[in-house]
Amino acid sequence: MRIGVLGTGMVGRTIAGALAERGHDVRVGSRSAGGDAVAFADAAAHGEVLFNCTNGAASLDALAAAGESNLAGKVLIDVANPLDFSGGGPALFTSSTDSLGERIQHAFPAARVVKALNTMNCNLMVDPASVPGDHVVFVCGDDGQAKEQVRALLGELGWPAERVIDIGDIAGARGTEMYLMLWLRLMGATGGPHFNIALATP
Amino acid sequence: MRIGVLGTGMVGRTIAGALAERGHDVRVGSRSAGGDAVAFADAAAHGEVLFNCTNGAASLDALAAAGESNLAGKVLIDVANPLDFSGGGPALFTSSTDSLGERIQHAFPAARVVKALNTMNCNLMVDPASVPGDHVVFVCGDDGQAKEQVRALLGELGWPAERVIDIGDIAGARGTEMYLMLWLRLMGATGGPHFNIALATP
Numbered sequence: 001m002r003i004g005v006l007g008t009g010m011v012g013r014t015i016a017g018a019l020a021e022r023g024h025d026v027r028v029g030s031r032s033a034g035g036d037a038v039a040f041a042d043a044a045a046h047g048e049v050l051f052n053c054t055n056g057a058a059s060l061d062a063l064a065a066a067g068e069s070n071l072a073g074k075v076l077i078d079v080a081n082p083l084d085f086s087g088g089g090p091a092l093f094t095s096s097t098d099s100l101g102e103r104i105q106h107a108f109p110a111a112r113v114v115k116a117l118n119t120m121n122c123n124l125m126v127d128p129a130s131v132p133g134d135h136v137v138f139v140c141g142d143d144g145q146a147k148e149q150v151r152a153l154l155g156e157l158g159w160p161a162e163r164v165i166d167i168g169d170i171a172g173a174r175g176t177e178m179y180l181m182l183w184l185r186l187m188g189a190t191g192g193p194h195f196n197i198a199l200a201t202p
Numbered sequence: 203m204r205i206g207v208l209g210t211g212m213v214g215r216t217i218a219g220a221l222a223e224r225g226h227d228v229r230v231g232s233r234s235a236g237g238d239a240v241a242f243a244d245a246a247a248h249g250e251v252l253f254n255c256t257n258g259a260a261s262l263d264a265l266a267a268a269g270e271s272n273l274a275g276k277v278l279i280d281v282a283n284p285l286d287f288s289g290g291g292p293a294l295f296t297s298s299t300d301s302l303g304e305r306i307q308h309a310f311p312a313a314r315v316v317k318a319l320n321t322m323n324c325n326l327m328v329d330p331a332s333v334p335g336d337h338v339v340f341v342c343g344d345d346g347q348a349k350e351q352v353r354a355l356l357g358e359l360g361w362p363a364e365r366v367i368d369i370g371d372i373a374g375a376r377g378t379e380m381y382l383m384l385w386l387r388l389m390g391a392t393g394g395p396h397f398n399i400a401l402a403t404p
Contacts, residue, residue, distance in 0.1 A: 175384030
């Protein structure tokens with residue numbers, strides 16, 4: 001499959017590398033093309049499926065640079081978090097009635113936005129078996145078919161279908177993004193970023 | 203032990219009942235004494251350890267009515283959440299740089315506030331074995347000895363020490379309170395409130 005990954009940070013590189021290893025035709029996009037990265041618009045035009053792995057604060061600008069027509073009709077997997085370090089400590093630039101996932105869906109209504117993978121370290125995203133246990137990944141979005149496509153792609157990355165938890169429409173991004181404030185504390189409690197959460201049910 | 207439980211809703215009744223069953227001398231406080239509830243101030247004066255089980259939006263007023271001198275020096279377990287339904291849907295009246303736990307600690311500096319138990323349904327709080335698996339409860343607060351007292355009390359309610367996760371100072375309440383937005387979605391995904399999260403670590 002042709003995949004466009006927006007963002008050349010750790011998350012983008014890790015996802016792009018893992019998908020290329022599995023035989024996908026991946027292009028990585030950055031603000032200023034260079035090295036093995038192309039421009040945002042070229043990566044977006046290339047991909048049948050797109051990943052937003054840019055910094056949350058820069059995501060809307062990056063997607064605008066990618067070009068609305070290059071996003072239209074495509075599954076856009078939003079991995080970014082609305083983290084704000086401007087005040088010194090970690091905070092979110094969204095409130096509990098808002099989320100980055102919703103802002104992206106609202107700004108690009110023809111894209112089929114699915115929020116996913118933003119609740120864990122990037123190594124775990126592409127290698128869930130590196131941590132034992134039935135820990136989970138959340139997906140949410142307004143387009144059910146898009147979520148099923150993401151579930152299949154997550155399966156290729158090692159996520160069994162029953163560990164991909166559908167939490168509803170794109171407003172569910174409020175939950176997975178705000179969870180980051182707990183994630184940061186759990187990183188401290190567990191001694192590093194290599195952990196995830198599992199669901200315990202009766 | 204003499205315990206004061208502030209709040210006569212489901213959470214307060216459930217915690218008070220479970221602690222009374224275990225032999226504690228429990229008084230439940232409400233805004234207007236009546237039935238088997240005493241006034242907030244009487245419950246707070248009675249307790250060596252206090253639970254705040256009031257509605258989050260009313261917690262600061264309830265604690266003021268309980269009386270600063272009745273809180274001073276005591277472990278105050280804050281179970282409340284800053285939920286705001288005024289806009290129609292569930293939201294938080296705090297931001298990511300703030301929390302109800304911190305507001306309470308700030309307003310009553312002589313109380314030894316420990317945020318705990320606010321991440322689950324009240325039946326699970328007092329009967330963790332009703333859901334299988336090594337799911338966890340989080341504690342945070344500025345007073346390490348107070349957290350150890352809470353860990354012991356949680357042990358009486360059925361929480362093994364290793365499943366009581368210390369996530370640091372009271373600002374950790376930002377994490378456990380904001381998690382509620384994910385919890386609400388997980389309630390939808392799992393079909394009800396009888397679930398919890400476990401930590402998967404390498």
